[in-house]
Amino acid sequence: MLYTTSVVFCLLWISAIVRATGSPFPFTAAQTACKLLNETLPNLVSFPGSQQFDADISHYRIESAQNATCSIEPVTPNDVSNIVKGGGHAYNVGFSSTLGVQISMAKFNNIHFDASTNTVTLGTGLIWDEVYAQLDPLGVTVAGGRVMGVGNGGPSLGGGYSWKTNQVGLTIDTIVSHDIVLPSGEMTHVTSKSNPDLFFALRGGLNNFGIVTAITYIAQPQTEIFGANIIYNQNISDVTKALETFHLTNTDPKAQLIATYASVATQAGSFIVSVNLFYDAPNPPPGTFDAFLKIPSMSNDTKTSTFSGYIARTSTDPGIGPIRQAIHVVPVVKYTVPILEEVVAQVTRIGNTLSAQFNGSIVIVTFSAEPFTDPFAHSRGGAYPHPPSRQVTPAQTLVAIQESAGAAAEPVILQAVKNLSRNVQARAIKEGQSKLNDLLYPNYALSDTPLELMYGSNVARLRSIAKRMDPQDVMGLTGGFKFQ
Ligand SMILES: Cc1cc2nc3c(=O)[nH]c(=O)nc-3n(C[C@H](O)[C@H](O)[C@H](O)COP(=O)(O)OP(=O)(O)OC[C@H]3O[C@@H](n4cnc5c(N)ncnc54)[C@H](O)[C@@H]3O)c2cc1C
Structure with missing residues (x-):
């Protein structure tokens, strides 16, 4: 699947029309804007039916793609300026898609x-x-x-x-x-x-x-790096214990991992943990990841490689075609065993419920623990607060259902990802590893998240x-x- 990166902007050129009509994205205003743009910057504008338009609005998740009226690919900052005086990877609908004019930044590739x-x-x-x-x-x-x-x-x-x-x-x-x-x-x-x-x-x-x-x-x-993607379909409690130990004891900043607890099923009952290990040098010191490496697994591709080679081999497309999905985030200080046991219970329960409800469509429910070590120690401030005084890691929650389930799945997915996040956070709060007012990472947060809870x-x-x-x-x- 090819992703394009794009920024969605309607145009200042049409803002007067928009404001006059009082409608945020009136179809006729978008058409007028597209016509004006095409007259002024004819080689940059694409319309539905062209390959360029399809590439510009393509989105990695089906419900985040919207049919823009036209798309435009500026080549220079000056083009952008001219546009302003007038598709992508955000998870939330409308964050990187529009019914108006889609600006693709693809030519800014220096x-x-x-x-x-x-x-x-x-x-x-x-x-x-x-x-x-x-x-x-x-x-x-x-x-x-x-x-x-x-x-x-x-x-x-x-x-x-x-x-x-x-x-x-x-x-x-x-x-x-x-x-x-x-x-x-x-x-x-x-x-x-x-x-x-x-x-x-x-x-x-x-x-x-x-x-x-x-x-x-x-x-x-x-340099070259050490990396692994290990998939466990049994011994989950051993993986959980290894994860807790890693997060509570690791002091080597070059050692990081992501552990994704996942229910992936056309029918209830399929549960795996996928662990991506990363050490920022060709060989980790003995002991760094031994607890994970010795647990029997379903697959393990441990090797030393280039950094880009590692990114390529750990980025797998589930190969199930178009999906609808929602993600959210749970702020967690340290992933302890009781929190992770709650994760297993919630992911399993929600996966089983949705599999039964959308029988025949593949349902994916995941919780990705990101056990950073002092992630905010190097904070230089900025709009997204990440103070060294409160180092919460962003665990990503995700619920996805194959497109064959239809649009009716949309509200169910949203509610499920909220339930998963809320229930795990409740357990983390009980364990003293999260607070209700801990800030959420904006790039993972659902679109209805209050600004105060992110900023x-x-x-x-x-x-x-x-x-x-x-x-x-x-x-x-x-x-x-x-x-x-
Ligand atoms: C498969 C996957 C893996 C991810 N991995 C990570 C990760 O490792 N670390 C992490 O922190 N996050 C990660 N994320 C989350 C990611 O940060 C957000 O999804 C982000 O919105 C993606 O940005 P984009 O530029 O690809 O998408 P887009 O949809 O193009 O942009 C996202 C938002 O940023 C704005 N934007 C983008 N470019 C510009 C620009 N040039 N000027 C002004 N505004 C702009 C857009 O308007 C939009 O609102 C991942 C997401 C996915 C889908």
Whole structure:
């Protein structure tokens, strides 16, 4: 499946029409905007029926793709500016899709390593696998996403949990500057010195402040790495114990893992744990992952490889065709055995219930534990608060059902992912490993998550920056979490 990264924006050009009609995305306004764009930037606009349009709006999950009226692929920041004066990987409907005009950033695909400043500058239309494959031979990388096919825009603007997070923090902690087209159409280079407020807002505030065309990151050294994907279909309690021990005792920042507890079934009863082990050097010190490696498993592909090779082989497409899915997040300090036993119980129960209800369609229910070690120790602040004083890890919950279940599955999926998250968090609270007001990672959070639960006390400052940078609320015409 090919993912494209895109930013969804309706146009300032149509904002007057939109405001006059009082309708957020009137079909005729979108048609007018597309016609105007096609007259002004004829080689960049695509319409339904063309291959380019299909590529621009394609989305990795079926219900997040919407049929835009047209799509446009700007090539330069100047094109973006002209558009502003007028599809992707966000999980929530409307966050990276639209019925209006879809702007695809695919042409912003520059990758530049500057050895003299030890920085990497990336256009925002890339996917991480392209980035890693080009940087690997240079012996450097950036602290970015962990799965193939995901765009660099969303994680870099929303937070960014990476295989380097224990060592250097989130992606936003490694950003030096942004190049952005502001809602006014002005192009500007943003650093902590040139515009401290905007630099703060862009590190977690997503698409509220303009269209980012390039981001410069601190380069990280990259050697070959040790990695494994191990799938267990039995001995689950041993895996759970190994996970607890790892999270409570690991002090080596180069050692990270993700453990996904999953019910994957056309009928009730199929349960696995998939563990991705990662050590940021060719060989981990003895003992690092031994507890996992000695548990008998269904499959195990432990090996030393390039970093990009590891990302490629651990990013598997379940191969079940189009799905409907929702994800959410549970903030957990440390994954203890009682919390993980609750995870097994909830994933199994919800998987079995949905399999019975949508008999014949494949149902996937997962809980991914991300047992980071001091992930916020390198925090440099930013819109997404991740203070060293409260280090919660973002466990991702997911419920997905094959498209054959039809649109009726949509509300059921949403409710199920909420139930799974709420029930596991209740147990984590009981175990002293979570609080009801712990902040949620915006890139995993459901679309109805209150701003305060993701941005905490930063909300007031972000609202005020948004008002100042975007007095006409142009970015309000785009999807996603909004500060105005
Ligand atoms: C398979 C998979 C694996 C993932 N792995 C990780 C991971 O390892 N770490 C992690 O932290 N998160 C991860 N995520 C979550 C990810 O951070 C979010 O889904 C994110 O929204 C994806 O960003 P994108 O650029 O691919 O998607 P898009 O849908 O294109 O963008 C997401 C949001 O960011 C905005 N945006 C994107 N580019 C720009 C831009 N240039 N200017 C302004 N706004 C912009 C869009 O408007 C949209 O609201 C993963 C998601 C998936 C689907």
